[in-house]
Amino acid sequence: MSVGPSEPLILGIESSCDETAAAVVSGGLRILSNVVASQVEIHRKYGGVVPELASREHLRRIVPVVREAADQARIQLQELDAIAVTSGPGLIGALLVGVTYGKTLAQALHKPLIAVNHLEGHVHAVLLEAHAAGRDPRLPAVCLIVSGGHTILYEVRAHASNGARLFSYNRIGGTRDDAAGEAYDKVARMLALGYPGGPIIDRLAAHGNPSAVRFASAKMSGGNPHDFSFSGIKTAVLYHLRRNPHLQAEIERRQHALSHGERAADRLRALSSGETLDLIASFQRAVVESLVARTLAAAEELGIRTVLVSGGVAANSELRRSFETESGGRGIAVFFPSRALSTDNAAMIAAAGYARFLAGERSGVHLDPSANLPLA
Ligand code: KG4
Ligand code: ZN
Secondary structure (H helix, E strand, C coil), X not given: XXXXXXXXXXXXXXXXXXXXXXXXEECCCEEEEEEEEECHHHHHCCCCCCHHHHHHXXXXXXXXXXXXXXXXXXXXXXXXXXXXXXXXXXXXHHHXXXXXXXXXXXXXXXXXXXXXXXXXXXXXXXXXXXXXXXXCCCCCEEEEEECCCCEEEEEEEEEEECCEEEEEEEEEEEECCCCHHHHHHHHHHHCCCCCCHHHHHHHHHCCCCCCCCCCCCCCCXXXXXXXXXXXXXXXXXXXXXXHCHHHHHHHHHHHHHHHCCCCCHHHHHHCCCHHHHHHHHHHHHHHHHHHHHHHHHHXXXXXXXXXXXXXXXXXXXXXXXXXXXXXXXXXXXXXXXCHHHHCCCCHHHHHHHHHHHHCCCCECCCCCCCCCCCCC
């Protein structure tokens, strides 16, 4: 790796949803530490993120998480060149914790503060790892950000400015209703598979027949052809369960197991009939087909040969496989982050902040978080 010890050191701080995270990244691409304190155990019993609990937990974790990131990177905070913090979009109370702490730290250490859009962080999660591996995704790219909170397509371009590389983002489509990860979580809830739903559905789908249940592909009349819709697929699962009341008994058995803390994939699989595994596999196939087809169609229409995929759902094994298979013949190169950088983390915030740091961008003590911050 070409990064030397004199490269700028950026501390990233992320607290937009249910992960309190801090990371130290050198030269924009060497991760010295990447600490993530997940709150999943706290939100699990509610089947989703409870905003008040999230804020309270961020408050409890932010100081030790930042200290841990500095310790693991073997640096003193004084050695940092800048602090990059997620300023939105996300849960406002959760964002406030990171932004307030980031501002305070920057002020106390006399270091520049850089505001980072969480979605830009997801784009940089892919770029950071590709660059670190010596691969340089050719821009422009189409980036699919697909998580529990977002399903959006951006066109990503790079421009040179005063020797720095600036990025610009153009939103070309997005979900009209549920985010894909949200659909995974809701379907997992209907089927009593625990929370979050993505990883368990990913595991169980491998044991079912994805062609067993047919889901009519979401009909979206008019509007933007690059939009997604997942609420129809989710509702189709609900109707399927209503039409097949005999599946209720096993749902209750899994519910019982979950309430006793039994949520290992093998245990839940043993409590699932072949019919349910088929339903799970078919649901996943419908979601993955829609994500892959629409993303590649957008790239082709724009004449773009690079696709970046990021966000929690980017960890999905069928999504990765399907993008690989479908892109090959079309001459499109697809890049994914590692599973660790797919879900929310602060290394991606530090990497996005690094580009802005080089471009001379600075935020001050008046930086406010914004729940709906658009990426532009
Ligand atoms: O990016 P993330 O950590 O948080 C935000 O939502 O911003 O993503 C979490 C989402 C959840 O909905 C979870 O069910 C989904 O990502 N997820 C997956 C997988 N791993 C996590 N979905 C499908 N397959 C997976 N392997
Ligand atoms: Zn995210």
